Amino acid sequence: MGSTDLIITGKYGVLNQQKLLNATSNNINNVNTVGFIRKETQTYTSCVDWGVGATYTRRIYDQYVQRQMYSDCSDYNYYKSYAEGLDTTDRLLSDSTMSVANAMSDFFDELSTAASLPTSTANRQAAMAKLDIVVNRFQTANESMFDSLNDVNSRVHDSITEINSLTRSIANINYEIRSMALSDNHVNNEIYLQMLDERDRLTGELSKLMSVKVVEQDDGTYEIYMSTGMLLANGDSYGCLTDKLNDFDSTKRQIYLSYENTEDASRNIANVQLTIDSIGGALGGYLNASKEIRNTMRELGKLAVSFADALNEQNKAGFTLEDKAGEALLKIQSVQGVSSSNSYGITCDFIEGKGENVEAYDFELIFAGGDYKVYKRGKDDTRVDITDELDTTIDKTAIPAEIKFKDDKYGVKFSINASINTLSATTRTVFYVKPTVLSASTLSTLINKPEDFAFASAVRTRTGDDNYGNAVISLTSCTATGTGYGVSVGTDGKPVFNTEAPNLIKIDKDGNYVIFYRDPDTGAETELGYAPASCKGVNVFANAVTDDGLGGTKKLYEEGYPGYEVSISGTVRQNDTFTVEINTEGQADNSNANALTSLRSEKLTKTTGSTQTTTLNEGYANLLALIGSASNSAKTNTEAAEAKYEQTVKMFESNSGVNLDEEATNLLMFQQSYQACAKIIEASQTVFNALIAAF
Incomplete structure (x- = not known):
């Protein structure tokens, strides 16, 4: 029996070492295999089974580090996709050669040059060309952003297609894993271990596209959820995302989640609309980029x-x-x-x-x-x-x-x-x-020819020839014409006074600036109100008042009326007169050209969501700041998230990755053990032969 015992002991030893060699060899062969997790075979001693008990092959990895790696992967790909989605728009708007602000500045510069020689059609033509460039810059910038938006929306669609493929694959593998686990065919089963590796790899790919949370069940399956708790995959069903155009905005994508069963693929009728902020990963980054571009x-x-x-x-x-x-x-x-x-x-x-x-x-x-x-x-x-x-x-x-x-x-x-x-x-x-x-x-x-620039003001002022004082009237501004203002356009295309437009000012005995409408045809004068002497002739119409019928006064005009403003400077005397008249044959006048040029420094555009108004260039700068800040923030966050993700990956791979030096040492050790067990069989054979020879 002694030699027989040796043969059996040697056999079990050889078989055990063979399993150890297989595990190590498999690790070495898969050193560059994506998603492969290092395997380890453990042997338990037994006094019954000839010194060798059960063997158990397991995957070596840190579950908690793996979950953190999925989270870090989602964050990194979110910021990366967000930055990529904004990059084209940011570079386009900040490019000096395509800048709308630079084009507007060039136009106002050329307009200023033309204003110095208001009758020169050559200068007007140059200003007209610069205006065309401004319009072209607006058009090009908007169309380029629209193209970027379509590109980002295409990436959204592609990401959804990939997500659906991943959730379906994960659910199918979950189903197979559970079937093997329930039938007890999973212990030391290489196919089972490979399916676990593949499921982890697919989950990692999914974490690039969405923010996911993983919960392992007792039957070995994964339940994968969105960060908001919405189920994406388990062993019975998987989530399917659908991107639909918004009913009212074709540039906006809405994301819906429904479910399919792993066995009969029957779709759940109910769809749940997802909010952008709940998605995360590359898909969430692209969706937020589209919102920013819009x-x-x-x-x-x-x-x-x-x-x-x-x-x-x-x-x-x-x-x-x-x-x-x-x-x-x-x-x-x-x-x-x-x-x-x-x-x-x-x-x-x-x-x-x-x-x-x-x-x-x-x-x-x-x-x-x-x-x-x-x-x-x-x-x-x-x-x-x-x-x-x-x-x-x-x-x-x-x-x-x-x-x-x-x-x-x-x-x-x-x-x-x-x-x-x-x-x-x-x-x-x-x-x-x-x-x-x-x-x-x-x-x-709309401008067809350089002559269409209205460089002369619609009205001009004239100080009375017989005034006793030394005061003079000047046109402060002429900002608007139309039926709701003091001047409108006649049937001949020329400016005319509307009825009751203030066009005559007389000084009364108290030094007040009394305002009249004088009919250009009949010369009849209608008193309208007055600006008190205390205004000292500054912005007469803005300061004008009239009796309120209660012994007091009220403002004569609403803000903006009559569309032109005058001031009277100097010493006035009773009965002095000052006239506002249509600027007939005033082509050499450049007062309106100067007003056009001064628009560059006026606060003309409102800050959205605020009461503040800014100049046009400041408005463009604010626009650049909005998109630039978002883009720079996304790039900075991408770098930080990438560093954290790489650190987590290294931490995970330090445990689960294959170390060739370590595996080579194990290979040599198991090989020697194999050879030693083989020697036991060889020794038992020698003893057995000796015993046979003795008879």
Whole structure:
């Protein structure tokens, strides 16, 4: 029996060492295999089974470090994708050769040169060319951002396709893992261990695209969740993401989550819409980048409208080299909104002269249950109720419905091809309008020839020849014309005074500046009010008052009327007269050209969400700061997240990765053990032969 015992002992020893050699050899062979986790075979001693008990092969890894690695991977890829999505837009807007601000500065410089020689068509032509460049810069910038937005949205779609493939694969592997575990076929099963490795690799790939949390179940399966707790995959089902275009905004992607079963692939009817901030990973980064680009487009459109409106209003306040009233130099397009009903449509128009009120918002109008609400949506897409800011004098029976805000806030108005009462009676009708998203790309020039620049003011001033005092009148500004102002355009295209426009000032015995309207045809004078002597002739019309009927006074004019302003400087005497008259044949006048040039330093564009207004160049700088800050922050966070992720990967691989030096040592040790066990068998054979020979 002794030799037989030796043979059995040697056999078990050889078989055991063979398992150890297989594990080590497998580690060495997979040193460069993606997702492979080092294996270790352990042997338990036994006094029954010839000194060798059960063997158990296990994967060597730190579960907690692995979970942290998934989290760090999601953070890194979020910031990386966010930075990549913003990079093109940031570089485009900050490029000096494509800068809208530089183009506007060049235009105002050329306009200043032309103003010094107002009758020179050559200088006017140069200013006209510079204006074309400004418009082109606005168009190019907006169109490039739109292309970037489409590119980012394509990446969103590709990421979703990859996510769905990963969740389906993870669920299928989970199903197989559970089946093997329940049938006890998983112990020391190389295929089972390979499936565990592959599932971890797929989970790591998923963590690049989304923020995930992993919970291991008793049956060996993973339950993978989003950071918000929404299930993505287990052993029975897996999540399927769908990206859909927003019903009212084709540039906006909405993400929905539904489920499919691993066995019959039957889709759950109910879809859950996910919020952007809940997704994380590369997909979340791209979605947030698209939101940032969309807001930058709004801001650029706001700037384009403010620039064009200010230029148009000032040009209309003067008259041209052809002695005609100035007209708009740039065309600001109306914006067509989107409706939930095919029966109704909405148009948004920018209110002339209110470009400085325009802000970077989208608007949503909802009619239902006999009432209606108006909301604004900004950068963060939060819906804010602004119904109480509407003009309460709106006629609810008028067709089309005209919806405006108090004091022309936001600088826009809406027109709908139905009455408010009709719309409110519907079950639910929703309108969505994006006034400024594409306004920069739709901006165009209206000026056809250099003579169309209205360099001369529509009015001029004249000091009375028989005055006793030494005071003189001067035109402080001429900012607007039209039926709602003191001067409008006649049928012949030339400026004319409207009825009751202030065009004559006389000094009374108390030194007050009494204001009259003198009919240009009949010479009849109508007293309108007066500016008190205490104003000392500064901005006479702005300081003008009239009796309030209660023994006091009230302002004569609302702010902005009559569209021109005068000041009288010097010593005045009773009965001195000062006249405002139409600037007939005043082509050599450059006062309106100077006013056009001074627009560069005036506060013409509003900071969105604030009461502050800034100059055009400051507005563009603020736009650059918004996108630049977001881009730089994303790049900085990318570097920090990458460093942390790499550190976690090294920590994980230090335990789970294959060390060739260590494996070579184990290989040599197990080989020697194998040879030693083989010697036991050889010795037992010698003993056995000796025993046979003895007989």
